[in-house]
Amino acid sequence: MNIDRSLIEKLKSSRSVIFFTGAGISAESGIPTFRGKDGIWNKLKPEELANFDAFIRNPDMVWEWYNHRKLIIHNSQPNKGHLTIAEMQNHFDEVTVITQNIDNLHSRAGSKNIFELHGNIERNYCVNCKRFYNKELDFSNGVPKCECGGLIRPDVVWFGEYLPDDQFKGSEKASMNTDIFFIVGTSAVVYPAAGLVFTAKQSGAVLVEINLVKTEISSSVDYSFFGEAGTILPNILEAYESSIVS
Numbered sequence: 601m602n603i604d605r606s607l608i609e610k611l612k613s614s615r616s617v618i619f620f621t622g623a624g625i626s627a628e629s630g631i632p633t634f635r636g637k638d639g640i641w642n643k644l645k646p647e648e649l650a651n652f653d654a655f656i657r658n659p660d661m662v663w664e665w666y667n668h669r670k671l672i673i674h675n676s677q678p679n680k681g682h683l684t685i686a687e688m689q690n691h692f693d694e695v696t697v698i699t700q701n702i703d704n705l706h707s708r709a710g711s712k713n714i715f716e717l718h719g720n721i722e723r724n725y726c727v728n729c730k731r732f733y734n735k736e737l738d739f740s741n742g743v744p745k746c747e748c749g750g751l752i753r754p755d756v757v758w759f760g761e762y763l764p765d766d767q768f769k770g771s772e773k774a775s776m777n778t779d780i781f782f783i784v785g786t787s788a789v790v791y792p793a794a795g796l797v798f799t800a801k802q803s804g805a806v807l808v809e810i811n812l813v814k815t816e817i818s819s820s821v822d823y824s825f826f827g828e829a830g831t832i833l834p835n836i837l838e839a840y841e842s843s844i845v846s
């Protein structure tokens with residue numbers, strides 16, 4: 601695969617690189633995406649499950665769905681896409697991951713500097729007193745309750761809920777001070793996450809999109825690679841590595 605020389609030159613002069621990722625980077629690990637052809641949103645409507653009222657209305661159903669996804673995630677491994685992003689930490693002063701994924705795979709791949717915009721399925725907390733419960737939860741007596749009697753929920757951001765302030769503010773700051781902003785495996789339709797693409801663009805970052813198909817933001821990027829992230833990311837790193845030795 602031929603990687604544009606000007607992108608390699610840009611990489612060679614870059615100090616800071618950001619990877620903004622969505623469900624597409626975990627697809628090759630066997631985790632279904634949301635909107636792809638076998639996307640989970642085809643079967644279930646986000647507003648039916650990924651929102652607070654649905655949880656209060658029917659916590660069993662919502663927990664059943666998250667435990668189903670947790671099982672898939674626990675039986676999956678980071679793929680070459682996640683691993684290449686982690687490897688990039690050895691080539692640039694600053695590599696930041698800003699992810700919409702709740703699957704923990706970037707961390708399992710070895711990436712250190714990660715902003716989780718929409719939470720993490722491995723954490724849970726009480727809707728009442730906000731106490732955290734991160735150990736395996738016991739569902740033998742139905743939906744787990746906190747000592748205060750409150751329902752325990754997954755620490756993920758549901759539609760209509762604000763993003764964790766520290767994660768979003770940190771992502772905004774990083775997106776305003778980066779040389780290259782990679783957009784990997786996201787349909788870029790969920791806000792305010794997708795807005796970070798334009799924050800980076802307005803701050804002069806070079807935008808590189810990696811996706812199977814064109815997306816909402818394709819017309820705003822400087823470089824587009826259409827194909828699997830697990831193939832394209834290693835090719836870009838290889839081209840960069842061979843350019844620094846030669």
Ligand code: BV8
Pocket residue numbers: 621622623624625627628633634635636639650700701702718756757758759760761762763784785786787788789790791792793810811812813815827828829830
């Ligand atoms: C909020 C966690 C303030 C839970 C998630 C402005 C305009 C319009 C709407 C809004 C707006 N501002 C707010 C809204 C409302 C809403 C929103 O954005 N709605 C959308 C649907 C229009 N946003 C919110 O509600 C946010 N909160 O705004 O709070 C507020 C408060 C009160 C009242 C009003 C406002 C909270 C949003 C967060 C919701 N939580 N996840 C969970 O996971 O269960 S969102 C969830 O869906 C993911 O985290 C992710 O963000 C999104 C899915 O998108 P992707 O990850 O991109 O996945 P998708 O399947 O769509 O695409 C995959 C892509 O990968 C595809 O393009 C495919 O081609 C590609 N691909 C596939 N395989 C590969 C590949 N690419 C490369 N390689 C491959 N192998």
Ligand code: ZN
Pocket residue numbers: 726727728729730731746747748749750
């Ligand atoms: Zn409690």
